[in-house]
Amino acid sequence: MPADATRDVVNAASLARDRSGSILAQVPPSLQDAFRDYGRWYGWSVVDAGARVVLVVFPLLQLAEYLLDPSVSRDAWMHAAIRAPAVLLALTLLLVRHRGRRQWHTRTAGAGLALVTVVSAWWMVVYHFPDGSGHLHAASAALTIAIVAVSVLCAGGRHDAAWVYVPALLLAMALLARSGQPLRLLVDATLYPVLAVAIGMVIARMLHDERVRTFLSERQLEAHALTDALTGLDNRRALEDALQGEHAHAQRHAGSYAVAMADLDRFKRVNDTYGHDVGDEVLREVARRMRAALRADDRLGRWGGEEFLLLLRGANETQAFETAEKLREAIAGQPIDTSAGPLPVTVSLGVAVLRGETLPGRVVTRSDQALYAAKAAGRNRTHVA
Numbered sequence: 001m002p003a004d005a006t007r008d009v010v011n012a013a014s015l016a017r018d019r020s021g022s023i024l025a026q027v028p029p030s031l032q033d034a035f036r037d038y039g040r041w042y043g044w045s046v047v048d049a050g051a052r053v054v055l056v057v058f059p060l061l062q063l064a065e066y067l068l069d070p071s072v073s074r075d076a077w078m079h080a081a082i083r084a085p086a087v088l089l090a091l092t093l094l095l096v097r098h099r100g101r102r103q104w105h106t107r108t109a110g111a112g113l114a115l116v117t118v119v120s121a122w123w124m125v126v127y128h129f130p131d132g133s134g135h136l137h138a139a140s141a142a143l144t145i146a147i148v149a150v151s152v153l154c155a156g157g158r159h160d161a162a163w164v165y166v167p168a169l170l171l172a173m174a175l176l177a178r179s180g181q182p183l184r185l186l187v188d189a190t191l192y193p194v195l196a197v198a199i200g201m202v203i204a205r206m207l208h209d210e211r212v213r214t215f216l217s218e219r220q221l222e223a224h225a226l227t228d229a230l231t232g233l234d235n236r237r238a239l240e241d242a243l244q245g246e247h248a249h250a251q252r253h254a255g256s257y258a259v260a261m262a263d264l265d266r267f268k269r270v271n272d273t274y275g276h277d278v279g280d281e282v283l284r285e286v287a288r289r290m291r292a293a294l295r296a297d298d299r300l301g302r303w304g305g306e307e308f309l310l311l312l313r314g315a316n317e318t319q320a321f322e323t324a325e326k327l328r329e330a331i332a333g334q335p336i337d338t339s340a341g342p343l344p345v346t347v348s349l350g351v352a353v354l355r356g357e358t359l360p361g362r363v364v365t366r367s368d369q370a371l372y373a374a375k376a377a378g379r380n381r382t383h384v385a
């Protein structure tokens with residue numbers, strides 16, 4: 001995860017706790033692409049659940065009707081015809097998903113499933129309205145509509161739901177009104193499906209909030225696992241991952257990269273004289289100054305203790321040396337303000353550029369050797385391996 005996205009995750013979570021006591025249902029801009037991907041995956045799993053419900057409920061209703069009245073009447077055929085499109089679409093969606101064809105658009109899948117389900121549910125109500133049993137079918141349709149409402153809302157949101165449910169409702173009401181039955185029966189037949197959509201919307205809203213919360217807390221755990229708690233920079237694990245990535249990239253593209261290892265000079269004295277807390281203040285300020293001196297895409301992290309590692313994509317020796325010197329000057333140029341007063345602090349740096357090594361660890365070892373040469377030569381300087 002890029003450093004600014006990491007900060008956004010941590011900030012979003014703490015901000016949310018400050019304001020509402022729970023994680024804010026809002027995703028920071030730097031994470032919105034990742035959230036959209038996550039949403040597509042999540043939407044698919046809800047559409048999958050909706051499809052399973054249709055696949056179980058509709059055939060079961062058909063079977064129950066047959067068991068109650070085994071004479072295969074015109075109604076039975078009509079019911080089968082009304083339910084078939086939803087069952088076929090649900091089956092197709094499940095097959096597509098289980099064959100791993102994820103390229104199906106989640107919103108289209110959700111809206112398509114909701115549309116065929118809601119049309120068949122209303123069709124059943126309209127079909128039976130004249131014989132006075134429309135309200136019974138409306139009640140059984142309501143359950144399916146509620147569950148599929150959840151899937152369309154999770155996959156596409158309120159906008160898609162309005163396009164699926166409102167025209168179907170208006171058309172069904174117009175057809176029911178034309179039948180000339182009393183208003184009481186009209187209300188009876190439409191009440192449950194309308195309530196079902198309302199319930200579906202509430203459940204979908206809860207699932208949406210839950211999705212944001214889960215996404216943010218997963219990113220937060222990831223961010224914590226890769227961030228140094230004291231300085232807020234990348235930790236060693238994040239740096240090792242970045243080094244592996246950079247090394248692979250350089251090998252694929254016949255490119256290069258440079259590593260600079262920076263180590264505070266005589267830092268033990270700061271700890272011994274002023275205490276560990278003042279030492280920590282120094283480390284934090286050193287990290288802040290170094291980060292501020294670098295470009296956004298330069299990678300800087302805490303390698304361990306009082307050692308920092310800088311990773312520069314595509315840099316040659318001269319460029320890496322100049323950047324390392326910029327860091328050294330940013331520290332040595334001005335004493336660091338601490339609770340024990342201003343302390344002069346310096347760093348030594350060792351620079352190494354990729355020289356055909358097969359492992360990134362070897363480049364780091366050479367930068368370490370250059371660092372020890374800089375220390376041996378008197379500290380507060382940069383050496384190139």
Ligand SMILES: Nc1nc2c(ncn2[C@@H]2O[C@H](COP(=O)(O)OP(=O)(O)OP(=O)(O)O)[C@@H](O)[C@H]2O)c(=O)[nH]1
Pocket residue numbers: 230263264265266267268269271275276277278279280283304305306375379
């Ligand atoms: N305050 C603080 N000190 C740390 C931390 N991690 C490592 N140190 C200290 O860093 C110091 C490193 O000391 P040394 O390795 O002897 O090196 P140095 O005193 O900086 O001397 P040279 O590297 O030779 O210039 C030790 O005192 C460690 O305790 C930390 O997180 N906080």
